[in-house]
Amino acid sequence: MIRFENILPKPLEGLHHGENSVWERSFELDFNNKTLLNASSGKGKTTFIHLIYGLRTDYSGQILFNNENIQQWDINRWTEMRKNVYSVIFQDLQLFPNLSTEENLRIKWDLGSDLKFDEVIEMLSKLGLGDKLNQSCGTLSQGQQQRVAIVRAMIPKFQYLLMDEPFSHLDEENTAIALELILNRCEHLNAGCFMTTLGETYNNKFNQMLYL
Amino acid sequence: MLFHKLDRLQLLIVTIGAVVGFLFLLAVVHYFGAIKNLASGADSIGANLVVAQKKVSKYAAFDSNNAVFTSEDLELLNDHPAIQKVAPVVNNQFYVSLAMREEGLPYFSTDIFIQAVDDDMLDLKLENWRWDEHSELIPLVMPRDFMLMLNQFAASYNIPQVSEDIAKTLNFTIELRGLGRKQSYKARIVGFSNQMNSVLVPMSFMTFGNLNFAEDKTTAPTLLILQLDQKKYGDFEQLMDDLNLEIKENELLVVKIQGMLYVVLSVLFIIALIIVVLCGMMLAQFSMLLVSESAYEVQTLLHIGYHPKQIASHFYHFFLRRFALVLLLVLALFAALKYAIDNVLMNFGLLVEFWPSWLGLLIIVLLAWGLVLWNYKRILSYIAKS
Incomplete structure (x- = not known):
């Protein structure tokens, strides 16, 4: 469980935030929940995910993970969290463009997974990329790369999945397949998830809604 | 992935610098030992x-x-x-x-x-x-x-x-x-x-x-x-x-020659050490450039759960292999150099030990490993801070 106490990123200081906004409020993210963070562009959705994931520390207030202040964590603790607790789909995907699809997936799989690599390839095939295994990621379309990033995030045995607009380049059909894949994986691992979106509600498959 | 922006020319310069420095060092230490033994062995009275x-x-x-x-x-x-x-x-x-x-x-x-x-x-x-x-x-x-x-x-x-x-x-x-x-x-x-x-x-x-x-x-x-x-x-x-x-005048001659050669070899030893230190500095600069040019890959690996040590170890093994190659090259060149020098010495009636000095080998192996380890620590610290 993560508890937020009056969090406000430094760049957003002095700006007006709505009553429902998560900024400067105290609330919790339960790892059993599927949470959707809904906001228009520029409100700080990516920033919010980066705060949870430890990529940004320029904020006031406190973020507590099981009552530990995450600002006190060192690189060893963050590595452990990123390896064993969180999995993430970045908005900018963060793939290795010079490596093939398979190599991109193997890099994550090498860190440890409950899945066999064949099962990972099966997921990729479900998303229509079974024939792109040996293709360099940099040469795939944005939508294809987004699907590779989704599959990569499914590999570890995570407790909480963070997703920053993971379907922004996918059509409806692929979005539905990817969402089903994600929710099945979360259910299988008994894990929670957190997704930012620009207004989509995804047929109310999420049980907690937050706003910025 | 981490080495796709490798500047091969710079790497070649570092490698040549290391080969020259370690070759000098091995040769100097070896001939230090050879000079020390110049007057001993054949006589029951000890050296010097x-x-x-x-x-x-x-x-x-x-x-x-x-x-x-x-x-x-x-x-x-x-x-x-x-x-x-x-x-x-x-x-x-x-x-x-x-x-x-x-x-x-x-x-x-x-x-x-x-x-x-x-x-x-x-x-x-x-x-x-x-x-x-x-x-x-x-x-x-x-x-x-x-x-x-x-x-x-x-x-x-x-x-x-x-x-x-x-x-x-x-x-x-x-x-x-x-x-x-x-x-x-x-x-x-x-x-x-x-x-x-x-x-x-x-x-x-x-x-x-x-x-x-x-x-x-x-x-x-x-x-x-x-x-x-x-x-x-x-x-x-x-x-x-x-x-x-x-x-006895011939005893004096040996002592004089030994003294003179010690001075020459001491100067060469210092030059060899300076070359090795310069090579170490070039290695450090080259490594930092290599890491900073792979900044995106390093950051992404950190973001997906890799520990800085895991990333830095790729650089460590890369340079370790490179320096192992350097040492092999140094040994081969030393063998050729020694063959030429020993032939000249034999013409003067001086017989020099066939095997290279173990102390010299130990010094260059430890120095090479020390350089690679020091470089690894710097890379690790740089990655951990990023």
């Missing part, structure tokens, strides 16, 4: 040792005290920075004769003069150089001139000449006489010396002889063995003049 006596002028030839080292002389020598150790040579004060009675060889007998020095001045294994009253044999170190005499004797009787190894198997008898007593002992040669003109025996035997057969039991030394510090040889020459000392 000279035998010194007082110059005898024609006016003072009949004054026996003029050739004696006084306690003041010994104190002066002991305190001198160019001299590491002073050991008096003890003479026999009784009659000694040496005889050889071997089957098939003519009887050979001569009066001899024996001397003894401290054991640690001799380049002999201690088990060969030990005597007490229960010992079966007296070990002897013979002057090489003795072999000449022995072989001339053999030639005049038309018997085959003997080598040093064969001479070591011959059985001799030593007879001590004095104070109305006479006693015989078996003896065998264990080593040879160019520097001593007398037969050397263990100090314990000399003490025993002087105690039991000599009338005059107290005499000041007329001969000293000095262990020199080659680096301060200039100071020693001045002392020789002050104390009116003389030593």
